[in-house]
Amino acid sequence: MFSKSTEYALRAVIYIAKWSSESNKLGIEPIAKAIDSPKSFTAKILQKLTRNNRLILSVTGPNGGFYMTEEAKETSMMKVLMLLEEDHIITKCVLGLQECSETNPCPMHSRYKLIKPLLKDMFESKTIRHLIEELDEENITLGNVLSIGRKQK
Amino acid sequence: MFSKSTEYALRAVIYIAKWSSESNKLGIEPIAKAIDSPKSFTAKILQKLTRNNRLILSVTGPNGGFYMTEEAKETSMMKVLMLLEEDHIITKCVLGLQECSETNPCPMHSRYKLIKPLLKDMFESKTIRHLIEELDEENITLGNVLSIGRKQK
DNA sequence: GACGAAAAAGACAAAAAAATCTTAAAATTT
DNA sequence: AAATTTTAAGATTTTTTTGTCTTTTTCGTC
Missing domain, CATH: 1.10.10.10 (Winged helix-like DNA-binding domain superfamily/Winged helix DNA-binding domain)
Structure with a gap:
């Protein structure tokens, strides 16, 4: 990943x-x-x-x-990913489209949008x-x- | 991703x-x-x-x-990923450990193991x-x- | 202040991924 | 069978990622 x-x-x-x-x-x-x-x-x-x-x-x-x-140990893993500039791995479109969104979705969008928040949450909730x-x-x-x-x- | x-x-x-x-x-x-x-x-x-x-x-x-x-159109996206030899992106350890498993888990394992099946399922259930x-x-x-x-x- | 231990900085190298270009082979059309 | 259209194959290049090595700077200790 x-x-x-x-x-x-x-x-x-x-x-x-x-x-x-x-x-x-x-x-x-x-x-x-x-x-x-x-x-x-x-x-x-x-x-x-x-x-x-x-x-x-x-x-x-x-x-x-x-x-x-x-203090730094309270940082969330999502924040760490952002500092590393690697959070886009999670947030971007699975098919690599630059503008995949609700109004302009790729064919995987409707499914991935359900999982993306879970992935994000996994990194956000863990410090x-x-x-x-x-x-x-x-x-x-x-x-x-x-x-x-x-x-x- | x-x-x-x-x-x-x-x-x-x-x-x-x-x-x-x-x-x-x-x-x-x-x-x-x-x-x-x-x-x-x-x-x-x-x-x-x-x-x-x-x-x-x-x-x-x-x-x-x-x-x-x-006939080929009935292929699941997971199968396509396997043909491309890119299914490991989903299945491997988030921290990159070669042997991350239930008996030898990385610190993210307990959380990621809940999401991995959802990701897999997303690609498996979609043909x-x-x-x-x-x-x-x-x-x-x-x-x-x-x-x-x-x-x- | 000289010495030694550590990270910082930067140059360099190797490997992998991404992209391009050229030539060959296959198939259809005339 | 020659010309044309299309993919196949392969060589080459460029870019990015990964990794190494050498030198410099910083700081504590003697």
């Missing part, structure tokens, strides 16, 4: 929210390892979230790394905090089990 | 189903114009659907073109014929109104 970079971003955000605090910042290396993503590429993605939106914060130097404020609470439960993961032991780049 | 080529494919299939028959084949030019897609690229995509799956049929030469049998029947109604479109008059390639 989403692009690779969006998937990495979402996983990283959740991971950082879960394990970091202002007093415990996380380096890009452990983050990439945990969410099973290419290190430098993930760094790029996080940089954007840091610079443009301040959803994530970062500090350089020893004991530096990425972290998130408690980052909700998701990290789920991570407390057993067996909820952010990395690929299959990749354990595989070399990271 | 889907890639450009999938969007073009879906629109083209619906258009061909709607306006063609064995006695009235459609050339790639009018098809591409109607669904507002790049001509040669669309030709490639249709070639695949013709060669690999015979969902669409084609004949070369004068009065040749693309068409679809009445091509259902969609072309919708096209009978006023204002249902397959091209971009904005593009009218724009030069085709």
Whole structure:
């Protein structure tokens, strides 16, 4: 559904929210390892979230790394998607028409319009905090089990 | 949601189903114009659907073109997505985990598992014929109104 | 203030997706 | 059978996405 970079971003955000605090910042290396993503590429993605939106914060130097404020953890996943400029994946027409609407619908419109709000609601109603609470439960993961032991780049 | 080529494919299939028959084949030019897609690229995509799956049929030469049998029009949109090898867009994990499942869920799993069947059902319950029947109604479109008059390639 | 650890920045490379162009093959018409 | 029309095939190009590598900047520690 989403692009690779969006998937990495979402996983990283959740991971950082879960394990970091202002007093415990996380380096890009452990983050990439945990969410099973290419290190430098993930760094790029996080940089954007840091610079443009301040959803994530970062500090350089020893004991530096990425972290998130408690306040930021209240952000909804829909908002995160918007910061990543990927919310259109959900909102746009299934057949790719630029002007698919009630007055100018595509043939799938009448059905998709029933599901789109549910999808949106799924991301709107879940905040980052909700998701990290789920991570407390057993067996909820952010990395690929299959990749354990595989070399990271 | 889907890639450009999938969007073009879906629109083209619906258009061909709607306006063609064995006695009235459609050339790639009018098809591409109607669904507002790049001509040669669309030709490639249709070639695949013709060669690999015979969902669409084609004949070369004068009065040749693309068409679809009445039988093929009973194909579900989910089946079409499978022929295009794009059904994974719907079925895979939202966060991109390879092994997201009931026993090994990602933090979004518990919510997405409620929506995934609805999305699947949307494509499964709609056959091509259902969609072309919708096209009978006023204002249902397959091209971009904005593009009218724009030069085709 | 020198050193080291971290992210930031930017250049570069590879791969995939999207698009275009040219030639060939097939079929119909004359 | 030659000319014409149409898709098929394939080569090539362009653009976007994904990924890597090197250098710079920032900041804390000694």
